[in-house]
Amino acid sequence: MNTVQVDEQSYGKFAKWLHWGMALMLIVLVSVGTYMTGLDKSDPSRLQIMGVHKSFGVIFMQLAILRLIWSRINRSPSLPDVLSAWERALSRIVTASLYILMLAIPFSGFAMTNFAGFPVSMFGLVELPQLFDKNIEMAGLAKQAHWILVYTLMAAIFMHVAGALKHRFLDAPEADVLPRMVPLKPRV
Structure with missing residues (x-):
């Protein structure tokens, strides 16, 4: 299998790297x-902690944009034929939600910072453009949105993981999607 392209059964190495790297980064960002x-x-x-959190949030958003572009130019493995129509629809909804939330969360954090009257800086080295003027009421709304979006993302991740585990352990072996992203042997 090419390190960039996918085959019918698995994601390429770059897509896997983005997936797991961003998953780890997300755990750290939410924890911090x-x-x-x-x-x-x-x-x-x-x-200091807030500055580091914001800097990695900017990096996360850039990776999310890269991941979205990558997913559009590189075909993902198709879902197993044995999945029902509702499972396919739910998979597409959860996946789309994950992409939207991976972009919306850092954007809401960026907006919250700007509305509070501060620029966003990457590790104190590069100050990003101020997109919004100071507006304390809007800063509060952006803060609420940021937390709501984070909790929504946690729910979407739960559904994503639960679906993969369901297909691995409860469904027919042909429905197993976990080996597409994890170095596991497909069930037989």
Whole structure:
């Protein structure tokens, strides 16, 4: 199998790298974001942690854009024929939701920062353009949106993982989609 192209049964190495790299990055971003919001506003490490969180959020958004482009120019393996119509539809809905949320969450964080009157900086080295003027009311709305989107993403990820595990362990061997993204032997 080519390292870039997919075959009928598996994603290419680059798509797998993006998938698992972003999954790991997401776990760290959500963990750090949760920890950060629990810190007292006077804690001196809070602003440093927030800056790192925002910097990796920008990187995550760039990877999400790259992943979206990659998914459009490289064909994904087709879903197994044994899946029912509702499973295929649900798979497409969850996948589309994941892509939308991977873009919307960092954008809402970016908007929240701008509306609070601050620029977004990448590790203090590059200041990104200020897209929105200061507006404290909008900053509050962007903050609420950010958290709602994160929880929605967690639900979509749960459905994504649960679906893959269902097909691996509860369905016919032909429905197993897990080996497409994980180095496992297909069930027989």
